[in-house]
Amino acid sequence: MSERLFVSRSESETRELGRKLGENIEAGLCVLLYGDLGAGKTVLVRGGLRRTTRPVRR
Numbered sequence: 001m002s003e004r005l006f007v008s009r010s011e012s013e014t015r016e017l018g019r020k021l022g023e024n025i026e027a028g029l030c031v032l033l034y035g036d037l038g039a040g041k042t043v044l045v046r047g048g049l050r051r052t053t054r055p056v057r058r
Contacts, residue, residue: 014040018047 008014025031025048033041 008040011040011043014043015047018044018049022048 006017008017021031021044033044035041
């Protein structure tokens with residue numbers, strides 16, 4: 001198992017990091033996010049999901 005540390009100084013940097021991770025993640029890979037409340041975990045995931053999902057038609 002490997003561990004990586006990323007530092008973000010803004011919400012937009014966090015979203016961009018999530019986007020880049022979403023582009024490079026492989027199927028079946030497990031990613032653990034941990035941090036304090038308000039650390040940006042949700043913003044990171046939303047950035048990654050934006051790349052991997054399609055809009056729902058209504």
